[in-house]
Amino acid sequence: MEAGPARELKITPIRNGTVIDHIPDGLALEVLRIVGGSRLGRDSTVSIALHVRSAKQGWKDILKVENVEISDRAANAIALLAPTSTISIIRDFAVREKHPVALPDRIDGLLRCPNLECITNQAEPIESSFEVIHRRPIRLRCRYCDEPVTDFLPQLP
């Protein structure tokens, strides 16, 4: 093994991909799971910074995923679970788009309904569907059975 001075490993800039910043402290791994986690390609370097000082929110997490531009579905999930996050799309080392995550009025196909009796939890060819009925804090309601949902993590498939 080559000996040398200890090098500090920082989060390096990425050429192409997505940076998700201002993730609420401790949620980066959940966000990674939403973005694709183990299903990401071999050429995707993933960098995670946990518990980083932030002027805005005290502590935050940061996630950088190379060569991945996240789907609308993933963006919706991040808006639900980590609502303070911002998403930047990087192309050729430059930030092409940067925006806070935005919660749509309706969230389809993302969460399981917590009501086991709900028709969306039976063997029907339909997606779950929730209406956003309150934004701060976020509250959803199943469009089929009206079940309220406020705790989203357990409802991810």
Next chain:
Amino acid sequence: MRLAGRDLVAIEDLDRPAIEEILEAARALVPAAEGGSVRHTLEGRLVAMAFFEPSTRTRLSFEAAVQRLGGRCLTIADPAATSLRKGETLSDTLRMISSYSDALILRHPNSGAARLAADLSDRPVINAGDGSHQHPTQTLTDLATIQEACGSLVGRRIVILGDLKYGRAVHSLIWALALFGNEMVLVSPPSLRLPESVRQRVRHLAGRIREEDDLATALADADILYVTRIQRERFPDETEYRRVAGSYRIDRATLEGARPELRVLHPLPRLGEIAPEVDPTPHALYFRQAFLGVPVRMALMQSILGGGA
């Protein structure tokens, strides 16, 4: 709100004028529901009764309503006899039944089945009870009964007794009574209180809700006592169930301190919540309530289907 061609999945789909219109039509249809006059509003119409769980009472009430208006029914009353048993999805079955008929009345054990049917069918769908979710024609029947008993649906004091947590038909009733600006006094075992989410949903409406522990106090100046079922499966053991159910049982002694005008409603069937000794008293209105389900369903079908007939 025009009702012609619409679905009725949840009572909250209706606004106050639409509910008033249905109740007014229902009053006018009472003689026809009793067989005293003949209507032909639904002549030539075929209404599918898709009952995927047994509910003879509700099914008969809908069938009576359709036939009293001159329409005909296509009935699936035995889920075991349908292709669902062979693994066909409800979605496929609903598409098929809907294509055979002019409207679909659905009863299903799963919550949200009525919304699914409404999404799939291009014919009007009426929810006749989807699991513990919604049963809007029961709510309309409850309102018609209260209106008939009190002369008006506005500003009444209504005691609601029993399981207010899981009984979603009761949540719909509370919503509707709040819409009309009534005062509701809720009496329930501590473990079966009204969920906060229901309170939130009616907060912006005119009605008021308060809780009362003592039934006699609640009944003192009430116009209506609405009794709901307390189900065995909500309790950890038989002893606890019997203790609670026993303490909420309505008999002649319970009603002694109430106003003579107090009327008692129950969606039926009852499981001992109301003693039979109450039946012959002027308080008992639950059998009238069951009958009023027919003119109410007639009025609804007429509004939804009758327009083009």
